[in-house]
Amino acid sequence: MTSLLDDLRVALGDSAVLTDPGETAGYSSDWRRLYSGRPLAVIRPRDTAGVAAAVKLCAEAGVSIIPQGGNTSMVGGAVPSDDGSEIVLSLERMRALREIDTVDLTMTVEAGVTLAAAQAMAVEAGMLLPLSISSEGSAQIGGVLATNAGGNNTLRFGNARDLVLGLEVVLADGQIWQGLRHLHKDNTGYALRQIFVGSEGTLGIITAAVLRLQPGVTARATAFCALPSVEQALALLARLRARDAGALHAFEYMSGGSVDLVLAEIEGTACPVDPAPHFILVDCATSGPQAAAASLADMLEGVLGEALEAGELTDAALAQNDAQRLAFWKIREEHAEAQKRAGASIKNDISVPLAALPDLMQAATAACQALVPGIRIAPFGHLGDGNIHFNLVQPEGADGAGFLAQSDALMDAVADVVQRLSGSFSAEHGVGRLKTGMMKSWRGGVELGLMQRIKAALDPASLLNPRVIFPAEQAED
Amino acid sequence: MTSLLDDLRVALGDSAVLTDPGETAGYSSDWRRLYSGRPLAVIRPRDTAGVAAAVKLCAEAGVSIIPQGGNTSMVGGAVPSDDGSEIVLSLERMRALREIDTVDLTMTVEAGVTLAAAQAMAVEAGMLLPLSISSEGSAQIGGVLATNAGGNNTLRFGNARDLVLGLEVVLADGQIWQGLRHLHKDNTGYALRQIFVGSEGTLGIITAAVLRLQPGVTARATAFCALPSVEQALALLARLRARDAGALHAFEYMSGGSVDLVLAEIEGTACPVDPAPHFILVDCATSGPQAAAASLADMLEGVLGEALEAGELTDAALAQNDAQRLAFWKIREEHAEAQKRAGASIKNDISVPLAALPDLMQAATAACQALVPGIRIAPFGHLGDGNIHFNLVQPEGADGAGFLAQSDALMDAVADVVQRLSGSFSAEHGVGRLKTGMMKSWRGGVELGLMQRIKAALDPASLLNPRVIFPAEQAED
Structure with a gap:
């Protein structure tokens, strides 16, 4: 393997080939520390030609490559083996914004741009990149596409898959597929980009992408709602969709139990509405002028009023300013952190058809409680997409290790319910090594x-x- | 081959296997009559098991299959060879609505349901199947998906591809892939459905699909606009998108020349605005209650007023009722018929990035006029997607055959411009045999x-x- 490393150094430059364990450690385990490995080397090409040259050398040497973006996988999606036989290929140095088109509403970015940086580039040009996930500060475009990331705005704009018009991909033999087209319609043979998106780096290495943008957001209307049941959450969703599906950017669910954990564990949080078994965070947005902002707020207030009258809500708060809006979202965004602080926890990233959500919640809760009395059931997530993070937190004061020993049984219990309801065991995180x-x-x-x-x-x-x-x-x- | 036909008759029933030339003629040439062939037989299975059995028998016999839906391909996409060696497999008998879900907004339909019938099924359940193409009365869901059809509402809801949540597909060896999932998010391995959509029947035979629906439309606001230039059409599009991208269902372009042909050839048509070199048909829609309808009309009227003031428009008419709305759309929808009546014509289904549209129009027009003085340049189409049907009609009173003899030169001239502008030679019709x-x-x-x-x-x-x-x-x- 020395000759491969030498060849890689010649092709990419010495500084692009890391072999020192101190330097490679950060690339060798996943974000959740479920897996860790030991790579032969970490290589960090600066451009597509460098990626292609490196892949070609590795292919000739028969050495496996683990493509890696921000390394924020929840499922061990980018971890090298522990026998020192594999190369980690990091895209982090490919950070160029190649092009941004305000007429066509597209941007061409390299794989190593973080999602947050890409969002900022779009905003600077007066547009919106409508994809938002918790790890956006670290997650890179290449990984976001390779895993078909979802997140908060899928309800309105689709998954990462739906935003991709073109791709540049280095194939397994080092050939470059130059498919960076900017076309909204193009039926000339197979939709190759769709094969690479979501393939978790197993079919090729995405080095750049053309992404669809939206007009920039000028105003938002955000509400925090208390609800008596999941059925009523579905009724509220239908009501909002019928009124203005185009304005509805997010419809996020939080169980009463999961909000309680946030309020207990995270300083500076306060529930803006009466206690309830279920909460929904509604986010609406417009790209229009001032008049549009006013009518957006009126629309949301009107719908919530109707929903209150219909008994779908027991309480609701409309954000009166940006600070309140951020405070509402903070409750939603601190769920993972609050669960971490509350002790050992188990994550289930599942989806079912929307109509099956009430059944899912009830049956999965009962199954888990039967296995571990006192277990804290803390589901939350993207209800509008049928995607719930059905997370489970250890009973208060219990032994974390003992709880985690039940992990397989609890995950199986949830999975049985999901399978009965024709759902998915990985709605947005992918399969990785974990699943x-x-x-x-x-x-x-x-x-x-x-x-x-x-x-x-x-x-x-x-x-x-x-x-x-x-x-x-x-x-x- | 007799034994294959016998086996097919046993598997499907005698009435499902047509061999009489009188019976098979309707399946043997494409809609445009560009190609015609002679099949060994036309088979018409009633269900997925029948399709699978037939495909398995053909695979064992080494006989090719031409899957056929409504047979409305513009590019010879479903024509058997003329040597009597191939089987046409028509999906027309598979017409069941298997399921419709008003909570999840999905429908599961079989491949042989026409697009118009599927639209009607959605409307009956209070929902919208947001895909509309000229041939929707004949085109079947299977073909619509196999060709990734586009049409008038792609701007808002995407191509056929974007509406598919799940598929059932019979593979080349007769195996059935049961992928009829109803999930809005599902990252469990490769997105197989995306490989079959748009593959023009070359990878498998789609027998059923789960399609995403939208809330039913309760009101529309429709305007016919006269514009001085294509640049101003882009400005109007940007203005509408910024104001309410969610409400903008269609943004259709018609050149002055192509509207002139409609007015001359189609009885009962009258231009609702002043003459102009360019026209745009804007269609906005809402699913909301009466108040939403009123604010939709106000919104469109307001935007058109601003655009008039800004000089983007020279005239505009808002449809005051359904009859006016249909009259506006009739002008758009009669383009193909008017061109047919005006003599020999050549079709170019092209797309470019939006910013390149003015360049495309100017350069392609000049190139065609240089080749055929007096040629009638009649472009129209889905401007919001960058997709123009850059159609060419023979000079008035000229010899049609002589004009068609120039077909290759004219198509090459247009293609050269499109290629320079990084466009596509088939935006929505596919490749078929023609391209x-x-x-x-x-x-x-x-x-x-x-x-x-x-x-x-x-x-x-x-x-x-x-x-x-x-x-x-x-x-x-």
């Missing part, structure tokens, strides 16, 4: 076979991010 | 290679719709 074991029973047979045929067609030697998506016994076929 | 010759120069090299690898992985014997998408010399590799 490969579920692929056979959930997506096995014909579907997994199709995926394997595509993998074999595009990466026949299985050099790109091995061990993710595919169950081990299948990957070894 | 395979363009694939090598426009999408050749790495990109076409990737498509071929995927084709080989999913249909190794190349039995599904051979001769479309891939250029002949490549398909024979």
